[in-house]
Amino acid sequence: MEIKHHGAVNGVTGSCHELVLDNKTSVLIDCGMFQGAESSGSESDTLQLDFPIDTVKGLFVTHCHIDHVGCIPALIAAGFNGPIIASKATAQLLPLVLEDALKIGVTRDEELINQFLRLIESRLQPVEYKQWQAVDSIEGLTFRYQPAGHILGSAYIEFKYDNEIIVFSGDLGAPYAPLLPAPKSPWRADRLVIESTYGDKRHENRHNRRQHLEAIVRHCLQDAGTVLIPAFSIGRTQELLYELEDIIHRDKGTAWENIDVIVDSPLAAKFTEHYRDLNALWDAEAKARKSKGRHPLAFDQLITIDSHKDHVKLVNYLKHSGKPAIVIAASGMCAGGRIVNYLKALLGDKRTDVVFVGYQAQGTPGWDIQRYGPKGGYVYLDDERIDIKAGVYTLSGYSAHADQKDLVNFVKRMRHKPKEIRIVHGDKEAKQVLKTKLGEVCPTAKVIIP
Template identity: 55%
Template sequence: MKLLHHGAASGVTGSCHQLWLDSHHSILVDCGLFQGEDLARRQPPNLEIEFSLAGVEALIVTHCHIDHIGRIPYLLAAGFTGPIFCSKASAQLMPLILEDAVKLGFTRDRRLVDRFLALIQQRLKPLPYHRWHAIPENAPGMVRLRPAGHILGSAVVEIAMDRHRRVAFSGDLGCYDTPLLPDPDPPKRADLLVLEATYGNRNHEHRDKRNRRLRAILESTLADGGTTLIPAFSIGRTQELLYELEELLFQMLGEGALSKVPIVVDSPLAARITRSYRRLQTLWDSEAKERLRRGRHPLDFEQLITIEDHYQHQALVNRLQHSGEPAIVLAASGMCSGGRIVNYLKALAGDPRTDILFVGYQAPGTAGHKLQQLSRPGRVMIDNEPIQVNAQIHSLSGFSAHADQPDLVRFVSGMTLPPTTIRLVHGTPMAQKGLATRLKRAIPGVKVELAALIRHGSRQNAPA
């Protein structure tokens, strides 16, 4: 088997893996955007497709986060003409994400954007979970998707290269007992498992503990009369936070100000995706469906305010800056590298009554990572401006959409037959090393490879 990594070999962005089905045909699993230091390390730092597409028959998408699909426009521009396989939910969400990406990175010309989206729709081949599907006729192999528990529509990808050989790609795995989503579903067997390692050397907080901490942070903010800013990814994290906030407010109904504080989602994309999540209720887990049966609406409750218009956004930023009214604001981007969260940070980060709450991974080199590292008041470059930060900085690892080390080991241990080889990707070298050590103890005899240590020239490629 020949497997090349065109991204996410030693970092957590730019996921793109090329698997050869035979000597002439290959597939890509994901084609994501580089961000932060992962982008800066590219020489020159660009997003072009720098590998040959000869023999690439199909793209298989694990899920719709931008670090897994953000280079698809570049892939099409480079001449890729094959199908794009993904889950049915991802097929609904992907055009929304890519439309936003094209507007930000390429053009706002509506005619050109619509032409691009029409092309994407033509290429998309939605697949149900748990059913084998043939890869294009001129290539061998079959593909099957399984729930990954990361975001709605996320998938573990199984490739049957022939009757005997199988390769599985975890994509990004979610935590077990994640709100809204069923648990990750490992394949029965795989000769080679390509496994993410984002938090391969970390243990997350338990869900109950993180929710208690969330409540304490919000109550503190309200007591100070300030604003809680939560940089959140538009897809996945925003919906999970809304789900948990609805439960928190339900528990505290009538107990004080927290039950009345406005919860603001200030992101047009997040608003559209949340509406899609509501339409896809059949994919929710049993806990979420039970709330619906009891007449509660986890993603659409009384205190929820959605801001889509830019003028409404700017008016709210100004109001919070000058009024001192308490609010909980969820805004993109999740790593503070762009989007509406930037305006909130510029206006409110200097106020000591402000709380900035990180609930997901912050890639090194991003503004979010620099903020997260502050242990005392100081200056941080945000949108190329030095911003004085006097706000309180918090991190809740338990809200991560990525499995931690115990959950990653649990996923592999859940396979009926352990894999012969595990290739670790989508993690720093330290995270990969930590997970490799734990996997070798848990699964005696397994061969664990670190993609971070496999380099050929300027690319992160190697035969499996």
Template identity: 65%
Template sequence: MVSIQHHGAVQGVTGSCHQMTLSSGEALLVDCGMFQGAESAGRELDEEFGEKQIDFPLDNIKALVVTHCHIDHVGRIPFLLAAGFNGPIYATQATAHLLPLVIEDAIKVGVSRDKDLINKVLQRLQQLLKPIPYDQWFVVDGLPKTRGRFRVAGHIMGSAYVEFDAQGERVLFSGDLGAPHSPLLPAPKSPYKADIVVIESTYGDKLHEGRKKRRQLLKSVIERCLKDRGTVLIPAFSIGRTQELLYELEEIIHRATKRSNAKQQEKAETQSPWETIDVIVDSPLAAKFTAHYRDLKHLWDAEAQKKLADNRHPLSFDQLITIDSHQQHMKLVQHLKDSGRPSIVIAASGMCAGGRIQNHLKALLPDSRTEVLFVGYQAKGTPGRDIQTYGPRGGYVFLDNERIDIRAGIFTISGYSAHADQANLVSFVKRIYKKPSEVRVVHGDEEAKAALVKKLQAIVPGAKVWVPHE
């Protein structure tokens, strides 16, 4: 029988890293993610490579399998390489395409801007990467008679859940599962069978708004800002959420413009404000990912493909503006602060823990014309969680050790999280035809894990459904 250990994402929602070990002693890792927010506290410093993130032995670990390239699933890969890992790194073709960009940015933000160091890590990463198509079994080097397969997870481009056949057992690691009906990406489909399932629980105690409702919420928040002549700030991770938001904004603008044109034909004098609003992506990394998303459009879902056939460009429309240099960024921040020009600004980081969004927040949070719209999970200990918690009460937040009073409107739309909600997670397990005998619930706050365990116990009676620890 296989055994499973967890080196992250069991005390919270970040740092995903799971070890599957055969009875012979050989092992593989599934993901190697960075800890974020309060979950990163108390980690020792390593003189050679920043924080000491690899605190488990690597002697028997023969391979790394990556489910997708969000930082909380891949951010410790540079530390893994520095610690001596020398095995293959398996990923879907799209993830292998995007991963070097994520790793380069992670090193620049968290470790060093030394170009030689960055290039060495990226060169080593490229040497070890093994891109694998979806739905194709592959043999895991170094693990006797062990094979794996990536299946569409619908979370971000290239995301997958992974199945292993090992020692007569089918073991499934969910990675992060996407919600059905999300923009751009096809929904995940459950496998035929699984003996052991390791499943995420980010929203294990919550239900998302439906897509139609959340698009209406997005539209109404932005229209409120248009009325107040203020800026909508949307903290969003550079990969996945930014592209989904652009897709939805293009749809809102398209519909508003269509209605406005119809009214103009009826000699109406007013023009829809949606026709003139700027949609600003203030992140070079997000711009690069968006370009890659366009290159990977063969992976888009049927709805997105139809828009392309209709000569629409959901990730490259007329009102989209990209800010590249730091100088342009600072000029934009000052311009928005001084002018109050109605704009939509999408900037990283998604939890407000760094990046360009912090400069926007420092300048615009005290302005009552501003709206801050959270579209993804905010981990405990992050500025995003503090703004989300204390902002509606007229509180404050510390950014770069500076107290910033919050007079902006604060909104949250959970449906754009790109994560499956409780109903989606339960459905994923329910639709496994040959049910598992064990389900491990990870990657969630305590309340979310407990709620999901209770729901899953009703779906797989007799199975061991539990929350593991490191």
């Protein structure tokens, strides 16, 4: 067997790995889109792959973030006609993600999009967690999906073939993230492909990050300004709503009860509905809150903006009114979406605060704001220079990714540790640091940075 890497090798986006079983048969694990400086920036590339797919008999999806699934249309266009295997929750969410990706990067033709989505849904094979299963078209291969705790439906995948177990981590979640249970390590992995997004960093703990979030919003209340939180529509948005509901619940009778929490993303609103419907996948804490009659993802102060007309109206209103509000909008790296209009309107206002709660890839506007904003710098948005007078904050603890300690523990807690570890999905420094740490945990393993 051979493992090939077609993405997430020189950075953190474009996840796509190929498990080659023999010279006629292989499977893909994810087929993601490159973003930021890792992308060529050409829309035409969204329907092109740079590797042959003649032997690819199946696609296994770890979760439905765009950097893991955004190139599925390209895979289909290249002639792939095998099954698309995903957890039940991911299979439910994937068509929404791909519909949005097609509208932004490929076409607005509703008929073409619906035709493609029907094709995707006919190929989707939803699977349960924790059950070994076979693939009809691939002899000798069995697999098992295990909860990864990253976003709803996320999984790491165990493959069993020729008496060997190969594990692909996908993106692993942080142990104390809101809403979802923490991932548990597999019992055995002979070979492991592991992400390293935060391989060189440690997140602040949940109590501290919640305090920091609350402090920033209190500052907003005092300054009569807006808190802008760029966040991915799935995962981060729902976690933030969960934490904000808890802060408001604990501070009943204060100004917190009057602050508007605005989700300005039709896609995020749809995902939040799915998170509510799939509450059986929540962790024990979230289930306990729900059983007490609380609504962590549907509280009174929550406002959802759907139409573009209402979005434009709200941006102008917040720009001129100075009414305190919290706005959560995509994209998480400020590379498009409705957050860009808020940033253009409000970055020049010192009453505004921008809070980053997730990874910002180099080459994205989010990375520029995060790096240059605290120095009073500027950023280009839609080819327009915007001076940054807003406060800029980063709360690393809200990342949906495991940090260095979590990644090391994922390997450390395996009963039978890998003979080979391949480190992907991280910047150069993060991978190098994690390689050293994993070498200490598995001194006999061959630790590779592809």
